[in-house]
Amino acid sequence: MRRLAAIAAVAVIATATGTACSGVGGSGDAGVYTTIDGAKQIDATAPINPFNPQGNTFLGYDAMSLAWPKNDPVDPNQFYPGIAQSWTTTPDQSEVVVHLQPNAKWSDGKPVTSQDVKTSIGLAYTQGGTAYAVDPKAAGAAADVVVVDPHTVKVTQGANKSNTFLRNVLSTVVVPAHVFGSLLPADFWTQLKLARGSGPAAEKAKASITGLAQKVISFAPAKDVSAGPFVLERVNPGEALLVKNKHFWASDKIAPNRVKVLNYTGNQQIWNYLIAGRLDSAPFTAVPSGVLNRIRQTDGNEVVKGFSPVAVSMAFNQTKAPYDNVHVRKALAYLIDRSQVTKVASPEGGTPSQTTTGIHAEAAKSWLGDSINGLDQYKPDPAKAAQELKAAGMKQVNGKWTMPDGSPWVVELHVPASFSDWVAAAKAITSQLNDHGIQASVLTSADYTLYLDELAAGKYDIGLWLMALGPAPYNIYQRIYGAANGWQLLAGNLTRVPPGKEGNWMGGPETLDGVNPGALTNELNAATPAQQKQIVGTLARLTNQNLPVIQLYDYVNTQFVNDTRFTGWPPNDSDVLRLPAGVWMQLGLIKEQGTR
Numbered sequence: 001m002r003r004l005a006a007i008a009a010v011a012v013i014a015t016a017t018g019t020a021c022s023g024v025g026g027s028g029d030a031g032v033y034t035t036i037d038g039a040k041q042i043d044a045t046a047p048i049n050p051f052n053p054q055g056n057t058f059l060g061y062d063a064m065s066l067a068w069p070k071n072d073p074v075d076p077n078q079f080y081p082g083i084a085q086s087w088t089t090t091p092d093q094s095e096v097v098v099h100l101q102p103n104a105k106w107s108d109g110k111p112v113t114s115q116d117v118k119t120s121i122g123l124a125y126t127q128g129g130t131a132y133a134v135d136p137k138a139a140g141a142a143a144d145v146v147v148v149d150p151h152t153v154k155v156t157q158g159a160n161k162s163n164t165f166l167r168n169v170l171s172t173v174v175v176p177a178h179v180f181g182s183l184l185p186a187d188f189w190t191q192l193k194l195a196r197g198s199g200p201a202a203e204k205a206k207a208s209i210t211g212l213a214q215k216v217i218s219f220a221p222a223k224d225v226s227a228g229p230f231v232l233e234r235v236n237p238g239e240a241l242l243v244k245n246k247h248f249w250a251s252d253k254i255a256p257n258r259v260k261v262l263n264y265t266g267n268q269q270i271w272n273y274l275i276a277g278r279l280d281s282a283p284f285t286a287v288p289s290g291v292l293n294r295i296r297q298t299d300g301n302e303v304v305k306g307f308s309p310v311a312v313s314m315a316f317n318q319t320k321a322p323y324d325n326v327h328v329r330k331a332l333a334y335l336i337d338r339s340q341v342t343k344v345a346s347p348e349g350g351t352p353s354q355t356t357t358g359i360h361a362e363a364a365k366s367w368l369g370d371s372i373n374g375l376d377q378y379k380p381d382p383a384k385a386a387q388e389l390k391a392a393g394m395k396q397v398n399g400k401w402t403m404p405d406g407s408p409w410v411v412e413l414h415v416p417a418s419f420s421d422w423v424a425a426a427k428a429i430t431s432q433l434n435d436h437g438i439q440a441s442v443l444t445s446a447d448y449t450l451y452l453d454e455l456a457a458g459k460y461d462i463g464l465w466l467m468a469l470g471p472a473p474y475n476i477y478q479r480i481y482g483a484a485n486g487w488q489l490l491a492g493n494l495t496r497v498p499p500g501k502e503g504n505w506m507g508g509p510e511t512l513d514g515v516n517p518g519a520l521t522n523e524l525n526a527a528t529p530a531q532q533k534q535i536v537g538t539l540a541r542l543t544n545q546n547l548p549v550i551q552l553y554d555y556v557n558t559q560f561v562n563d564t565r566f567t568g569w570p571p572n573d574s575d576v577l578r579l580p581a582g583v584w585m586q587l588g589l590i591k592e593q594g595t596r
Contacts, residue, residue: 031257031592033566035581036270038283042263044237047220050173051123056235058261059173060582061242062226066098066117067170068583070575071309073363076472077166080576080587083112083174083227093157093165100151105247106176107224107231114147119177121145121155122184125192126212131155131168134206136196139489139525140165143196162525164472176225183216229254229585238263253588255566266418274301274560281569281581282560284308286349286421300564303348306577307362308557309470311353312422313549314413314429319499319507320461322403327392329547333378334385335436336429342553345425350553357540358480360468360554367473367536375544382436400437411440414460416451422464425552456484456503465549473536474524477517480548481539486510487518494522512542566590 037058046054050063057063067079067087079087085101104112121142124132133141140162146154157165185191185208194205224232229251230242240261244254262278264270267286273279274295287295295301314336316323323329338352354361355377357368364372386396393404403409413430415422423444430440445451455463467479481487486497486504496518499507510516520535527535543549557577561569568591569584570576576584584590 030565031255032260033256033258033280033581033590034260034262035279035281036262036264036273036283037580038285041265042235042237042240042261044235047218048224048232049217049219049221050175051127051219052217056232056240057224058230058232058240058242058259058580058582060228060580060586061230061259061261062224062228062232062245064174064226064228065170066172066174068579068586069167069171071307071471071578072575073307073309073360073471074366074473076164076470076475079167079170080579080583082170082583082586083117084170087166087170089166092161093163094161095157096155096166096169097148098153098155098169100153101249102151103249104227105249107226107245107247109247110176110178111150112174112227113150113177114153115150116174116177117153117172118145118147119181119184120172120174122188122192123175123180123216124172125209126216128210128213130171131157131165134192134195134209136160137493139522140168142169162474163527164474164525167472174227176227179221179225180219183212183219185212229582230259233258250586250588254585255568255590255592256585259582267420271295274298277301277562277564279560280562280566283580284349284555284557284559286346287558289347292348295560298562300562302561302563302569304559304561304569304572304574304577306557306559306570306573306575307360308555308578309360309363309468309476310466311360311468311551311554312350312425313356313465313467313551315463315465315467315506315549316547317458317461317463317505317507318509318548319458322392322394322409323461324507325392326546327388328394329550330378331385331388331392331394332433333547333550334381334388335438336432336550336552337380338552340432341425341428344428345421346553346555349421349556349558351556352553353551356544356547356549356551358468358477358543358549358551359536359540360470362554363468363470363476364540367533368540371537372540375541378550385436396437400439409438411438412443412461413440414443414445414451414455414463416446416448417444418447419464426464429552456505458500458505458507460505464552467549467551468554472524473532474521477521477524477536477539480506480543481517481521485518485548487521489522494519506548508546508548512546515542517542563593565593567593 043054046056049055050057065082066084067082070078072078084098086099089096131142136158139160141158142155143158144156148154155169191205191208195202226245229248231245233241233243242259244257270285271291277298318324342350342352355375357364395402401409413426415426426442430442433440469475483503485506485508488495497504568589
């Protein structure tokens with residue numbers, strides 16, 4: 001899933017320390033802004049195509065969405081304008097009307113029109129998901145796309161409503177119809193209408209639309225045609241160079257003449273760029289304290305921090321004994337010192353989780369209020385841990401804990417080798433467990449993709465797991481009570497897959513304290529704000545008491561800027577820190593040094 005890969009970039013780390021450098025290297029050219037794309041590495045052979053996961057387009061610079069999410073901790077539908085100047089929606093989000101920037105043009109001088117948006121939505125249908133699922137029963141699926149006039153588009157939602165429909169529509173990446181339009185067959189919209197029906201003709205139409213996916217992904221335009229502030233000029237294995245788009249509707253706000261996006265093989269290389277003063281800005285990069293001190297010593301380097309709606313947890317495969325016993329999971333929670341784990345693993349990019357709720361602590365303040373104080377904090381308490389282990393039937397022999405039948409209990413904690421903060425966290429956890437008589441070790445997977453595949457296949461007893469992916473409460477809790485735990489939303493119907501089947505590796509029970517948490521999570525899709533708050537409170541309590549995961553630390557969005565060449569950075573805690581620097585420029589935040 002591409003969204004997961006982007007979020008996982010907050011933790012991707014190389015393990016060695018950087019080579020010492022000093023002085024500000026910069027780009028060597030005035031007006032050149034140098035950065036990296038935290039969501040992907042550069043593949044010079046990839047097409048200039050935002051539908052390709054490795055495509056040589058860069059969100060916020062040349063690739064443009066209708067709007068840019070503010071990522072408010074509790075409201076997923078707050079946005080800054082992008083290609084859309086404004087929008088309106090009905091209270092139930094059954095209809096979204098988008099008004100385009102009236103002066104928007106593509107880099108070849110042609111105007112951006114509603115037809116570009118409709119074509120982009122058609123292409124999105126070939127990829128499936130979010131608002132553009134072909135199946136009309138899917139929650140939040142668009143039912144119709146109407147060009148009202150050259151600068152106005154109306155998108156209506158199907159019968160199975162989702163309160164993230166506006167968010168999904170506004171997140172649409174827009175491409176030029178005169179470049180990409182030929183990918184859609186002449187009868188595409190007729191086929192889409194047929195696909196919303198039932199029977200053999202509908203199934204054939206669905207297959208014809210989804211069958212276009214690879215054609216769209218592999219499409220390679222001859223050149224970049226951008227509606228953003230920049231346009232790609234060239235790319236090689238080391239960097240991509242983008243030049244200012246003279247046709248951008250707000251070009252007077254864009255200070256740099258060019259942007260260099262440097263490639264990287266891991267965070268070690270990003271650290272080296274920062275130490276050398278080569279980057280004007282870098283998105284979230286997990287950094288050990290020693291390396292951070294060296295980065296700060298470089299002239300002009302500064303650190304800015306803000307909220308990041310992501311947390312790290314230790315997740316259990318409850319089909320494996322003894323982790324099917326809640327007393328064992330509680331015992332481990334009482335034995336793990338989350339503050340020490342955070343200090344070792346992510347001292348600058350994380351804060352110890354106050355407790356396990358499934359929600360990032362900053363968002364929990366809004367969702368839970370004072371009720372969070374009534375939850376078990378699971379502060380380190382070896383005596384309580386021993387009580388829980390005894391309640392689970394575990395035995396202590398010569399200071400070592402064993403399984404109820406006296407056989408050895410070996411805790412194996414799996415992590416991807418490339419995530420060095422996770423590796424450090426896992427080592428800290430297993431060290432603590434060994435100190436309390438539980439034999440524990442860390443096992444690593446070669447890369448994150450393999451890790452996820454093996455995790456989904458149920459090969460691990462315990463693994464580290466990204467969670468709390470806000471701001472939408474459904475997205476937060478589907479990480480725990482979604483497909484990984486057996487609940488699947490297909491054609492608008494929630495089904496339960498047995499543990500060990502179809503990616504259900506958590507293997508938790510279908511009900512907790514008489515409540516179906518998967519069904520409750522699904523209700524978040526269409527609930528009112530008041531109902532959402534009530535549901536979130538219930539899910540937080542169930543998660544806290546049953547511990548399908550142990551929340552370890554909540555990420556802090558730690559970023560780097562250098563004021564030698566540019567200034568006007570977002571301040572600490574600004575919501576725009578969660579957007580690419582190209583969007584900062586669109587908002588008029590970045591200026592060359594010495595200018596106003």
